[in-house]
Amino acid sequence: MTPLARRRLGKATLNALGVLVFAMATFPVYWMVSTAFKTNDQIFTTDFIPFPTQFTLEHVQRVLSEGVAGHSIWLYLRNSAIVALGTIVIGAVFALLSATAVARFRFKGRTPFLALLLIVQMIPAEALVIPLFLSVKRLGLYDQLLGLIVTQVALTLPFGIWMLRTFVAAVPKSLEEAAWIDGAGRFTTFWKVLFPLVAPGLVATSIFSFITAWNELIMSLYLISDPTKYTMPVALQYFFGQKGTDWGAIMATSTMMTIPVVVFFVVVQRRMVTGLVAGAVKG
Amino acid sequence: MTNTSTLPRGGDRSPARGSRRPNPPRKASGLPAWSIPYVLLVPGLLVIGALLLYPLIQMAIIAFQKVGLVQISGKKPATWVGLDNFTAFVDNDIFWSSLRNTVMFAVIAVPLTLVLGTAVGVLLHRLGKKMSLFVIIGIMFAWAVPPVAQGVIWRWLFDAEAGIVNWALNLLPGWFSTALFGRADWTGEPWLNDPWSIYMVLVICVVWAGFPFIAVSVLAGLKGVPAELYEAAKVDGATPWRTFWRITFPLLKPVFAVLTVLSIIWDFKVFSQLYVLAGTNNREAYNLSMYAVTEAFKAPPKMGSGAAIALVLTVILLIVTAAYIRQMFKQEDT
Numbered sequence: 001m002t003p004l005a006r007r008r009l010g011k012a013t014l015n016a017l018g019v020l021v022f023a024m025a026t027f028p029v030y031w032m033v034s035t036a037f038k039t040n041d042q043i044f045t046t047d048f049i050p051f052p053t054q055f056t057l058e059h060v061q062r063v064l065s066e067g068v069a070g071h072s073i074w075l076y077l078r079n080s081a082i083v084a085l086g087t088i089v090i091g092a093v094f095a096l097l098s099a100t101a102v103a104r105f106r107f108k109g110r111t112p113f114l115a116l117l118l119i120v121q122m123i124p125a126e127a128l129v130i131p132l133f134l135s136v137k138r139l140g141l142y143d144q145l146l147g148l149i150v151t152q153v154a155l156t157l158p159f160g161i162w163m164l165r166t167f168v169a170a171v172p173k174s175l176e177e178a179a180w181i182d183g184a185g186r187f188t189t190f191w192k193v194l195f196p197l198v199a200p201g202l203v204a205t206s207i208f209s210f211i212t213a214w215n216e217l218i219m220s221l222y223l224i225s226d227p228t229k230y231t232m233p234v235a236l237q238y239f240f241g242q243k244g245t246d247w248g249a250i251m252a253t254s255t256m257m258t259i260p261v262v263v264f265f266v267v268v269q270r271r272m273v274t275g276l277v278a279g280a281v282k283g
Numbered sequence: 284m285t286n287t288s289t290l291p292r293g294g295d296r297s298p299a300r301g302s303r304r305p306n307p308p309r310k311a312s313g314l315p316a317w318s319i320p321y322v323l324l325v326p327g328l329l330v331i332g333a334l335l336l337y338p339l340i341q342m343a344i345i346a347f348q349k350v351g352l353v354q355i356s357g358k359k360p361a362t363w364v365g366l367d368n369f370t371a372f373v374d375n376d377i378f379w380s381s382l383r384n385t386v387m388f389a390v391i392a393v394p395l396t397l398v399l400g401t402a403v404g405v406l407l408h409r410l411g412k413k414m415s416l417f418v419i420i421g422i423m424f425a426w427a428v429p430p431v432a433q434g435v436i437w438r439w440l441f442d443a444e445a446g447i448v449n450w451a452l453n454l455l456p457g458w459f460s461t462a463l464f465g466r467a468d469w470t471g472e473p474w475l476n477d478p479w480s481i482y483m484v485l486v487i488c489v490v491w492a493g494f495p496f497i498a499v500s501v502l503a504g505l506k507g508v509p510a511e512l513y514e515a516a517k518v519d520g521a522t523p524w525r526t527f528w529r530i531t532f533p534l535l536k537p538v539f540a541v542l543t544v545l546s547i548i549w550d551f552k553v554f555s556q557l558y559v560l561a562g563t564n565n566r567e568a569y570n571l572s573m574y575a576v577t578e579a580f581k582a583p584p585k586m587g588s589g590a591a592i593a594l595v596l597t598v599i600l601l602i603v604t605a606a607y608i609r610q611m612f613k614q615e616d617t
Contacts, residue, residue: 011411014406014409014410014414015410015411015414017406018406018407018410018414018415018417018418021403021406021418021421021422022417022418022421022422023421024491025421025422025424025425025491025495026421026424026425028425028428028436028437028440028491029424029425029428029436031436031439031440031447032428032432032435032436032439035439043445044444044445045445046444046445046449046450046453046470047450048447048450048451093326094326094327094330095327097323097324097326097327098323098324098326098327098328100323101319101320101321101323101324101327102320102324104320105319105320105323107317107320107321110320111612113324113328114612115608115612116331117331118604118607118608118611119601119604119608120331120335120336122548122600122601122603122604122607123335123339123597123600124551124552124572124593124596124597124600125552125554126552126554126571126572126575126576126593126596127338127339127342127575127590127593127594127596127597128334128335128338128339128342129576129579130342130345130575130576130579130586130589130590130593131337131338131339131341131342131345131590132334132338133579133580134341134345134350134355134586135338135341137355138357150334151334153330153334154330154331154334154335157327157330157331158331158335161327186319214429215429215430215431215555217430217431217554217555217558218554218555218576221576222576222580232431233429233431233555236431236432236435236559237431237558237559240559240562245442247439247442247445250435250439251435251439254429254431254432254435254436257429257431257432258427258428258429258432261427261428261429262423262424262427262428265423265426265427266420266423
């Protein structure tokens with residue numbers, strides 16, 4: 001074989017591998033979506049039906065009208081959205097303040113604080129949920145979406161600060177100094193100079209927190225018992241254990257739950273890598 | 284993009300902002316300059332302290348108490364039971380099987396995720412631009428699926444009656460299937476009944492969802508490696524295998540260290556997927572996470588015992604995290 005032919009063959013092999021990886025990663029997702037649009041005849045069969053040839057919206061309509069546990073999926077989507085949005089609104093403010101502190105200032109206790117951020121991320125939610133359940137009950141926040149929001153802020157904040165600090169640090173300090181020299185006060189400098197430049201990072205961080213809160217199961221499972229306050233991950237469980245599993249409805253629901261995450265994911269994917277492995281990747 | 288994080292952090296040169304400025308701040312904010320970072324940290328520290336550290340300490344305290352229904356309702360104070368919650372582990376088969384499941388799962392899933400992720404990362408690096416983007420978009424789908432939905436998807440793929448896995452296994456020639464697994468007909472094979480096969484499905488599910496992050500991180504790291512190094516290796520006639528171990532691996536060692544520790548932490552805590560795949564009724568399939576919360580919340584609630592199990596898990600994770608933090612700070616401050 002000539003070197004050129006060999007290189008072509010090598011390239012073809014690589015591309016084939018790429019297609020294989022693509023198929024491996026997407027097929028289960030495709031299977032979820034396609035099941036959601038198949039008729040029950042095509043779902044409950046031992047045959048392989050690659051496409052929903054009898055395309056139907058019955059499952060989507062059913063979960064939207066009848067829903068789970070007596071309530072439309074809209075209710076659970078709304079609850080999940082309230083919790084996730086509440087988490088990012090509160091979380092973003094706190095994260096920005098703390099991130100500014102660690103990225104813009106050198107002070108005693110900065111390194112311990114950074115270490116603390118990493119340590120607390122390790123704490124398993126399974127461990128926190130027991131004492132939080134007792135506290136939330138005592139404070140009258142049990143069965144309240146607010147109680148859930150508060151715990152989600154806590155779960156997402158450490159990573160939020162960790163991620164946002166790299167964005168704050170990337171804004172040249174000279175810009176703030178210029179504003180300072182022009183007579184701007186501390187608050188004006190922060191609001192008019194730093195904030196607009198950090199905004200994209202803040203969006204990325206918020207989206208990350210949104211996804212975490214949207215997906216979270218443990219807190220939602222044990223801090224909420226009122227079915228009208230369920231979030232999507234909890235509501236999804238209710239399709240199991242009924243008489244026979246309604247796979248069409250499950251797949252329609254999980255597809256609806258997945259869509260917002262996929263959209264957001266595309267937006268922040270690269271930022272997330274830099275945030276998580278920050279410091280480890282040496283250019 | 285990969286080295287945003289290595290940009291010099293602001294404030295490196297001026298210890299306390301404004302303290303040595305020739306012109307002091309005109310709009311006096313009423314706060315001394317040195318206190319500003321601390322003031323900024325107050326809200327964040329309050330949240331971390333009140334909602335993460337305080338519950339953590341409480342959890343450790345509850346682990347030495349008996350907290351049942353009466354105590355939860357506040358009719359009786361929690362009673363101290365010393366080490367009882369822990370000594371009860373000794374004869375508790377479910378505790379040991381949970382511990383075994385937790386460790387075994389991590390031991391299998393972490394290397395699989397890392398190897399597959401790294402292989403795909405290297406592949407992405409060698410693919411053409413368009414093809415690489417195509418594959419990245421594909422793996423992003425697997426990565427983005429919420430953990431609960433991941434569990435749902437794999438539970439469906441491995442469904443006993445209508446699952447596509449049993450359909451695919453039925454495609455195997457009868458003699459082959461019989462020789463290998465001792466059976467030819469897979470219809471109705473209940474994968475999600477016994478712990479062994481539940482964990483096999485869980486491994487597949489977690490590796491499937493976890494490898495994209497590793498792949499994209501490795502790709503980001505590879506982009507930072509000077510191309511000349513690879514060209515030189517090529518000129519010298521090095522095999523791809525050798526190139527990986529002699530160039531890629533040593534240079535990306537810090538990345539791999541962080542990815543390993545993160546994967547260990549995540550896989551030790553795996554909950555949502557297992558919850559969907561196995562449910563709470565199959566006690567033999569519990570891992571420590573599942574066992575801790577079911578013990579604490581399933582009627583009759585035994586919060587003390589649950590907290591003790593959670594404490595064991597937390598200690599394991601703390602040890603792993605210590606390694607992670609050392610690695611991170613080695614990178615940060617050098």
